[in-house]
Every structure is written in C-alpha cells, then in structure tokens.
Amino acid sequence: MAALLLTSLLVVVALLGGVVADLLAARQRAGxxxxxxALAGAPVxxxxxxxxxxxxxxxxxxxxxxxxxxxVVDGDVRLTASARPRAPWSRWxxxxxxxxxxxxxxxxxxxx
Amino acid sequence: MQLPLVVPAGARRPGPLPSSPDGDRGAVSVEAAFGILALxxxxxxxxxxxxxxxxxxxxxxxxxxxxxxxxxxxxLAAVREEAHRLVGDAVVVVRTDSGHVVVEVSRSVTxxxxxxxxxxxxxxxxxxxxxxETP
Numbered sequence: 001m002a003a004l005l006l007t008s009l010l011v012v013v014a015l016l017g018g019v020v021a022d023l024l025a026a027r028q029r030a031g032x033x034x035x036x037x038a039l040a041g042a043p044v045x046x047x048x049x050x051x052x053x054x055x056x057x058x059x060x061x062x063x064x065x066x067x068x069x070x071x072v073v074d075g076d077v078r079l080t081a082s083a084r085p086r087a088p089w090s091r092w093x094x095x096x097x098x099x100x101x102x103x104x105x106x107x108x109x110x111x112x
Numbered sequence: 113m114q115l116p117l118v119v120p121a122g123a124r125r126p127g128p129l130p131s132s133p134d135g136d137r138g139a140v141s142v143e144a145a146f147g148i149l150a151l152x153x154x155x156x157x158x159x160x161x162x163x164x165x166x167x168x169x170x171x172x173x174x175x176x177x178x179x180x181x182x183x184x185x186x187x188l189a190a191v192r193e194e195a196h197r198l199v200g201d202a203v204v205v206v207r208t209d210s211g212h213v214v215v216e217v218s219r220s221v222t223x224x225x226x227x228x229x230x231x232x233x234x235x236x237x238x239x240x241x242x243x244x245e246t247p
Contacts, residue, residue, distance in 0.1 A: 003147050010154050017158070021165045028169055032176035032239050039183050040242035055242065062212070062240035 015093075022090040027103035030083035033065035034107035041070075041077040042109040052077050068104060076110035160223050164233060167221055172237040174198035175217040179239035182206065182213040191215060214240050 041056035053070035056079055060067045065083040072078070082102040085091050095101045178195040188206055195204040195217050205216040218236040222228050 003150075006151070007154075010158075014158060014161075017161065021161075021168075024165065025168065025172070028172045028176075032172065032179070035176065036179055036183065036239060036241045039180065043244055059212075059240060059242055062214075 015089075018087070019085075019090040019093050022085040022087050023094060023103060026083040026085040027105065029063065030065045030081050030103050031105040031107075033060040033063035033083065034079060034081035034105045035109075036060075036063055037067065037081060038077045038079055038107040038109035041072075041079070042111050045072045045075050045077045045110060053079070066102075074110070076108050078106070078108040080104050080106045156227060160227055160230075164221065164235070167219065168235045168237070170199050171202065171217050171219055171235045174202060175215050175237040175239040178204065178206075178215040178217065179213065179241040182215060183241035183243060185244050208243070212240055212242050214238055 037056035037060035040059040041052040044055050045052040049072040052072055053067070056070055056077060057067040060079075060081045065081040068080040068082050070077070070079040082104040084102055085094065091101050174195045177198055178191045181194045182191045191206050191213075192204045195202055195215065199217065199219055202217045202219045205218075207214045207216070216236070216238040218234060220232045220234050222232045223230055
C-alpha cells in the first residue's frame with residue numbers, strides 16, 4: 001500500500017516536473033526570440049515603426065515565438081514575445097494551475 | 113504460604129515459537145529490498161531528467177548567444193566559438209540565407225553508469241537572427 005502511494009506520488013512529481021521543464025524551455029524560447037527580434041528591429045526603427053515591428057515579428061516567429069506587443073520609443077524598439085509550451089498537457093495543466101499558458105518576455109534594443 | 117506451580121497440560125517451555133511454514137522467513141526484507149531498488153531506479157531517472165533539462169537550457173542559451181554574435185555581422189568562426197564557449201562538445205551548424213542566419217546547436221548526451229543503456233539523448237536548439245548590413 002505504502003509502495004503504491006509512494007509510486008503515485010513520484011508519478012505526480014514527475015509530471016509536474018515535466019510541465020515545469022516545458023514552461024522553462026518555452027520561457028527560454030520567448031526570451032531568445034524577443035532578444036533577437038528587438039535586435040533585428042533596431043536598425044529599421046530609425047525609419048519606420050511599422051517596418052521595425054514587422055521585421056521583429058518575422059524574426060520572433062522564426063524563433064518559435066509570437067510577438068505580443070511592439071512599439072518604438074525614441075528609436076528604441078520595445079517588444080514582448082511569448083512562446084507556447086510544446087506538450088499539450090503542460091499547456092492544459094499550467095492553465096489549470098496558474099491561469100497563464102504562455103511565458104512572455106520583454107526586450108528592447110535601439111541604436112542611439 | 114507458597115502456591116504450587118501449576119503447569120497446564122499441553123504447555124510448552126517459553127521461547128520462540130516453532131517456526132511456521134519456512135517460506136515466509138525474510139519476506140519482509142525481500143519486499144523492502146525490491147522497494148528500495150525500485151525507488152533507486154525512479155530517483156535516478158528523475159535526477160537524469162533534471163540534468164537533461166539543465167543541458168537543454170544550456171544548448172538553447174548557446175544557440176541564442178551564437179545568433180547574437182552572428183547578428184552583429186561577425187564571421188562564422190566567431191559564431192562557432194561563442195556556441196562552443198557555452199557548450200563545449202556541441203555540434204554547431206550555421207546556415208546563412210538572404211539576410212538572415214540560422215544557428216543550430218545540438219549535443220548528444222549519454223547517462224552516466226548503468227543508466228547509459230537507456231541510450232543517448234539528442235538535445236537540439238536553433239535560433240534565427242537578421243544580419244545587420246555593414247554600412
């Protein structure tokens with residue numbers, strides 16, 4: 001009985017660990033995408049905000065994330081990007097537990 | 113006045129009971145041994161998964177850092193060196209397309225000791241950056 005209990009506890013711990021790992025990986029992807037997207041948008045920010053955000057959006061998408069917000073303030077591209085966790089059950093579980101599904105990271109870059 | 117010591121009929125001398133069917137002896141310790149063995153396997157699997165997570169995050173970080181270097185317009189050698197600085201035994205593939213560069217970092221990890229029979233795990237991460245046009 002105790003063995004059964006311990007085993008199910010370990011299974012639950014392993015599942016939660018998997019969800020945390022998936023979220024951490026998603027957060028890392030969002031961070032890298034935001035970083036590289038802002039970097040790509042910065043040279044264009046001098047000429048056009050729309051172009052800078054379009055460029056950033058393309059790079060963010062190529063890095064497996066989604067551009068959430070984007071603006072240019074004093075030639076500084078400021079954006080947030082979010083990435084979906086890969087496994088469906090971790091999206092489901094993290095929504096159930098935390099109410100949030102996609103880790104979102106902000107980044108900014110400018111040529112000043 | 114002393115009562116005479118009466119021993120009921122059929123009583124035996126104190127001491128351990130004559131052993132019951134011999135097969136039950138040590139059943140508890142065998143159970144415990146199996147339990148501990150199973151626990152050991154599960155815990156080492158968990159530790160191995162944790163180390164995989166850390167290694168995967170390192171690979172992702174290497175891809176991102178290398179892509180940053182590539183975005184700066186540095187040459188291929190500098191990009192590779194940046195990835196290798198973060199993950200020593202990584203395999204780095206850099207592809208340049210029109211105006212953008214894709215850095216792919218992968219690494220094959222094998223568990224230590226007896227866990228090695230579970231086979232190697234391939235960790236992989238890529239990052240894309242635009243290359244700044246040099247004026």
